[in-house]
Amino acid sequence: MRQLKYIYTAAVFLFLFSCKNTEMVEDLDGNIYHTAKIGKQIWMVENLKVTRFNNGDSIRKFKSNSDWKHVNQAGYSFYNNDTVFIKDYGFLYNYNCLQDVRGIAPKGWRIPTEEDLRELESFVNSNSIGIFLKEKGNSHWLPSDAVGNNATGFTALPGGYRDDEGAFYMLRSNGYYWSTNGSFEFYNWSDRMFQAFADIRRDSVFKRYGFSIKCIKEE
Template sequence: MLPAYQGVISKIPTVANIPCPGLATITDVDNNSYNTVLIGTQCWTKENLKVTKYSDGVIIIPLNATGGSTGTSSTWQNLTTGSYTIYGNESSTGANATNYGFLYNWYAAKGITTTGSTTYKNLCPLSWHVPTDAEWTNLSTYLGGESVAGGKMESTSSLWNAINTAADNSSGFSALPGGFRDFDGSFYFIRSYAFFWSATENDINLNPWTRYLDSNNGNVYSSSSFFKSVGAAVRCLKD
C-alpha cells in the first residue's frame, strides 16, 4: 500500500497526464500494460481493463451474444458469476477491444466465481482494485463536482462521435466511449457514452453503482439502474 494515494483528497491543482510516482505503467496477469495517472491523491489506470483472468490466474469465461465463445444472449442475462465480452462480439484483437477494452458483468468486477459467494477474487492487478462508489465520488469531488468532472475526465480523441466542447481531459483520466452490453445481450452507445463499474451495491435496490460520461456535456453521472448482468468497462485504482 502507498499511503500517499489514500486519505482525504487534497485540493491541489489538476495537472493532466502526470503518471503515478515511480509507477508509470502496470501490467496485468495477461501481460497487458496500462498507463497510470495521478489525480489528487488517487492513482488510476488510464485505459480500460482487458484481462481474461483474475489476478490469481483463474480464467474468466467469456460470453458472446452470437455464441461465438460460450453460450447465448439468454445465458448472459442469467449469469450470476463473472464473465466478459467485447462490444459487438468482436474478437479480443479487434478495434473495439483495442480502443475500449472489455465489457465485464458486475460479477466479474466484484470477483464472484461461485454463485452467492462472499469470497471475492480481484479483477485488477495485484495491489490494485475496482474502485468503490465512495472512491468514484472522491474523484468527481476533487475535479470540481459532478457537473464539470466528466469533461475533465473525457479524452479529446475522435473516438467520441461528437465534438464535446466540455471535454478537455485536464485530469488525464482519458475516458473513451465504449458503450455497454445490456442484460439481454444487446450492445448500445459506443462512441457516445463511457460506463464504468464500481464495486459497491446500492443498499436499497442492490444494483451496483456505476459512473457514466456523456458526449453531450461535461457531467459525470452516478447511477444504480444497471443490473449486475450488464457489461461495462472497468478502471483500476491503486490500493
Template sequence: MKKIFVALCMVAFLAACDDSSSASSGSNDESGGESSSSVVLGSSSSEKEKSQSSSSEKSGKSSSSVIDVSSSSVKSESTEKSSSSEKLSVTSSSSAGKIVSSSSKSDVPQSYAEAKVMPSGTYDCMKYKCASMEYLNHEFLEAGRYGEILDERDNQVYKTVQIGDQIWMAENLNFAYIGVPYTYYDDTSDSTSWCYDNDPANCTKYGRLYTWAAAMDSVKTGCGFDKTCGLSGIVQGICPTGWHLPDSTEWETLIAAVGGGLSPGEALKLQSGWLDDGNGTDAFGFSALPAGYRDILDGAFNRGGDFTVFWTATEVEYYACSVTLNYFNGIAFMGGFNKGLGHSVRCVKNE
C-alpha cells in the first residue's frame, strides 16, 4: 500500500467534528511516522488515552486510524464557512405502498410504520435488487427485526434497523453516482463512486465507495473537493428520498445508543468477515463490514477486509469528518479526511 503523509485533525478541527469530545494525541502511524490525533467516539479523555495506548500495543500500528490524507493537496489559507442556514428539502417517500402487518413479528419496532419503513421481506427480490442476506445479522433476520426500503432510483432494496431513536440503513449505500468525471492529478475516472477493486461483486457485498463530494451530491449542493460548501441542517446528499447523510452529531448519538465506552465498534461490526477474527458482536444489527477505501493519489483500493470508513456531512474547511472502524480493536474514531478519498456511506432516516 502506498504510504502517504497523514494530515490529521488539530484540536479545533476535532472540536468541529465532535463538540462533545476533545482531541487526543496518537502515536506514530504506519504511513510515515507523523504524529497523529483523532477523536475516540464514546469515551472520556482519559479513556481515549488508555484505549489508544492499548490498541497500539496490541496491533503494532498507530492508534489513530485516520488514513491517507495528503496535506500537500489542501490549500493552506483559511476559508470562512458560509453562514447560510438554508435547510435542504427532504421529503418522505410515498412509494412504499400499503404497510404490511407485522403483528406476527413483535420485535419489529412500532415506529417503522410511521417512518414508512416496510417490514423485512416486503419487496420481491426477483423483481428488485436485493443485497445478499449473507452480510447481515442472521438473528435479526430470523426475528424480523430489520425493516426494508426501496430506493426507486435504481430499484435497490436495503435492510434498515432501529437503534435508539434513529433508523439507519443496515447496509452500505450502493447507488451508482456516475456521469460526474473524477480527476486528481494523474488519477482520472469516469465516476466519483466505485466498487472495491472495480469488482461489481464487491458493490453487492460492501456497497460503493464515494468521494465526499459525491456523498454530498455535489451536482445539487455544489460541494466540491477543494472548497468548503458550508451547508447547514439536514443534507440529503446521495441518500434516497426520506433519508440523509448523517452528520457527526448523529454518529455520536448512534455511538451513545450502542453503549459508548471504549468499544462501540464491537457492537457495530458484523459477526464475521473481519481479518484475524476481528469481528464484532453486531448486537444492534448495524452489520458494519470491512469495505476498505479508495486512495486519492493513484486510485488504488486498500484495506478491504480489515478497515472501514463512513463519511459524515460535517466538514471543516477542506476536510470532511469520517468515522473509522478497524479489525484490531473495538474503538470508533472520528477524524478529518481528504474529500477526494473513496469511503462508504450509511444513510439515516429523517425524523
C-alpha cells in the first residue's frame, strides 16, 4: 500500500511539472478565461459564458421550458435560470450553438473532438483520469470517495445539464461538456471520465440538451 501511495504521489508531481497555466483568452463579452497546457493541448480552465457569436450576433437566451423545447435555434441558459450559478459554472448551450457557422468559441479556439479527448486520455494514461481532471477538493462537488486533485489544471466542474423538456438536473453531482458529436462527463462518485451520455449521431434528442462548453486551442 505504501508503494502504491508513492507511485500515485509521483504521478501527481509529474503532472504538476508537465501541465502549467499559459496565456489567458478573452471572449467578445470581455470574459477572461485561464488556460491549462496538458501535454500538447491547451484547454480553457473556466466554462464558456459568452452571449455572442464571433460576428457579434447575439445568441438567444432561452428561459422558459416551452422555448427551450420547441424553438429549433442556437441558444443558451444557465442553471435554474438563476444568475448566481453563472460565475462558477458558466452557461448551458444547446447543440445548435456548436453547429452555427458564426462560431461560438473565441477566435483560435474550438469545440473538442473525440480525437482530442482520446489524446487527453492518452496523456493522462490512468483509469482514474477523472481524479486528475476534476477540480481539487469538494468546493463544488458533492462529497465522495472520488475527490479530484486537478493535477492537470483542467478543473472540471459539476454544472449539471438542461434536458430536452427544459428541466435542470445534477448540479454539484455531474458535469456534462459538449464535444463535436456528443458529450463527455464527470460524476461525483466516479474517478473516470465518460463519453457515453449524449451521442448526437445515435439520438438527435440530445441536440436540445444544454451542456457546458470547455474549449480547446486550435493547433
